[in-house]
Amino acid sequence: MGFVVTIVGLGVIGASLGLALKDSPLVEELIGVDPQDHVGKEAVALGAVRRTEKLEAGIENADVVFLCCPLERLEEVIKQAAPVLKPGAVVTDVGSVKQVVMEWFRRWLPGGVYGIGGHPMAGSERTGLAGADRYLFENAVYVLVLPPGTPSGPFETLSQLISCTGAKIITMDAAQHDRLVATASHLPHLAAVALVNQAGKAPEALGLAGGGFRDTTRVASSNPAMWEEIFMFNREAVLDQLDGFIGELNRLRGYIAAADRQRLRQELQAAQALRESVPRGARGALPSACEIITVVLDRPGVIGYLGTVLGEGGINIVDIEILRVREGDGGTIRLGVPSVEDGEKAVKLLRDQGIKAWMR
Ligand SMILES: NC(=O)C1=CN([C@@H]2O[C@H](COP(=O)(O)OP(=O)(O)OC[C@H]3O[C@@H](n4cnc5c(N)ncnc54)[C@H](O)[C@@H]3O)[C@@H](O)[C@H]2O)C=CC1
Ligand SMILES: O=C(O)C(=O)Cc1ccc(O)cc1
Structure with missing residues (x-):
């Protein structure tokens, strides 16, 4: 038997979570709640949730509730949800700030319901369901904040579900x-x-x-x-x-x-060194994969072609970023691969096809 999961707020984050969770064997039911009826209907049509309900009906049997509404709405949603949640339920949010949310959980949730703060460090410039992306959380850091004394069971349940999205969980306290x-x-x-x-x-x-x-x-x-x-x-x-x-x-x-070139240069150099030390090839604070830079012609299908060349050579691309595009000319693309051996092999495969490529 899997979990009954309810997502409250079907915007970018809520709908992306739904899309990432919908096929998990851990999820028996996936219910959505959103005050905008058309959003609920579109979320069902998109497959982000299986059905929608009003808040109370949507959460009364839930094992895990993801609160994904704007922060400004969150306290009233927690207050409204508190009397309806079943004992043992796990409630989590996705808000970008954690101290205030942990205080709302502490103040409003009854004993036996576990409020665990959450914050996926991935997002979008877009708003609402239209920005939903099944892979939004893949490889992203996902922060969880556990109130003191949280038993391991609720944390395990939530971690298992979040892991289905491909996110990497780290825990810390709310102030930090x-x-x-x-x-x-x-x-x-x-x-x-x-x-x-x-x-x-x-x-x-x-x-x-x-x-x-x-x-x-x-x-x-x-x-x-x-x-x-x-x-x-x-x-x-x-x-x-x-x-x-x-x-x-x-x-x-x-x-x-003061035209102080020496101190100015020191600042620039310090920033350059620090920026270079930030792991690339991964999102957030995750270990870096090996990186390859390729320069390709600006033509349709070129990224697919890179994927085919490397895929046929047995190389998995774990990250991709377009660094520069010069319209009508070409583009510079960064590819992340799992290891240095893969990187060396990938560079050779690409060069064999006449594509400029090097390891960074
Ligand atoms: N968008 C981003 O890049 C990221 C956002 N977050 C956090 O996620 C939360 C949601 O952000 P988005 O998904 O971008 O917002 P959004 O604006 O795309 O979606 C919010 C959804 O919540 C619904 N909603 C409003 N009031 C509600 C209520 N009382 N009950 C249930 N649903 C309600 C809205 O109808 C809307 O569909 C925010 O707290 C934000 O801090 C966290 C990480 C990244
Ligand atoms: O678009 C980006 O790069 C972001 O950084 C998105 C984002 C926005 C808000 C968050 O709380 C977390 C991530």
């Missing part, structure tokens, strides 16, 4: 989570917003924006409502990070104003 995401996710988002708005003061500059601008500002296209909530629910840690960042900018400004 909020500090770390302020650094790794929330501050970078603000920096992207500031960069775009600064460039917007000279719109003709946007016409010159190349890969660097796109790389550093991609996330500024994300859902403003969601990010506004995140900044409000993680104010303290975000302010702390902003202060540090403003300090960094001011220091750089000082070196440039």
Whole structure:
């Protein structure tokens, strides 16, 4: 017998979870809840959930409930769900901030119902069901926050389900989570917003924006409502990070104003070395696979062709990223493969086909 799983909120994250879980033998029933009727219908049509229900009917028999609504709605959903949940049920959320959610769980959930905080470190610039992706969590870090005294059973159940999505689970406490995401996710988002708005003061500059601008500002296209909530629910840690960042900018400004080339160069070199030490070839904090860079012609089907060449040679591509595209000319693609031996073999296979390739 598998678990009855209910997903509350069928947007990008909820529907992606549903798509990733739907074929798991661990899942006996997959129920969706969303206040927007059309969203529920579309989620069923997409196969993200098998049926939809109102909140109470949807969760009363659930073994595991994933709360995937906006943070702003979460406390009222927890309050409404609390009296209906069956003893032993596991309730988890996907919110980008954890201290406040753990406090809501503590305050509202009855004894015998286990509230475990969750945060998949993967997302999308898109909003709603249209952004759902069955592979969104593949290889992504998924943080779980366990209240003190949580028995192993609920944690095991939740971990088993999350593992079906291909995500890698790590646990930490809520305060540490909020500090770390302020650094790794929330501050970078603000920096992207500031960069775009600064460039917007000279719109003709946007016409010159190349890969660097796109790389550093991609996330500024994300859902403003969601990010506004995140900044409000993680104010303290975000302010702390902003202060540090403003300090960094001011220091750089000082070196440039004083034409202090030596100190400026030291800063640039320190950043280069640190950036290079961040594992690539994997999402988040996971170990790096071996990386290959290939330069290919800009023509339809070229990525499929790379896949075929390597696939026929028995090489599994575990990660792929388009680094640069020069329209009408060509593109640079990064491929992750499982080992150095695979990398050496892949480079040879590609070169045999006349494709430029090297290991990075
Ligand atoms: N989008 C992203 O990149 C990521 C988002 N998250 C977190 O996931 C949560 C959801 O984000 P998205 O899926 O992007 O949002 P979304 O806007 O795509 O979807 C939210 C869904 O929740 C539904 N909803 C609203 N009020 C509800 C209620 N009272 N009960 C049930 N459903 C309700 C909406 O109708 C909508 O379908 C947020 O808390 C966010 O912090 C976490 C990681 C990444
Ligand atoms: O698009 C990206 O790269 C993201 O970083 C998405 C994201 C947004 C919010 C989160 O809480 C976690 C991940």
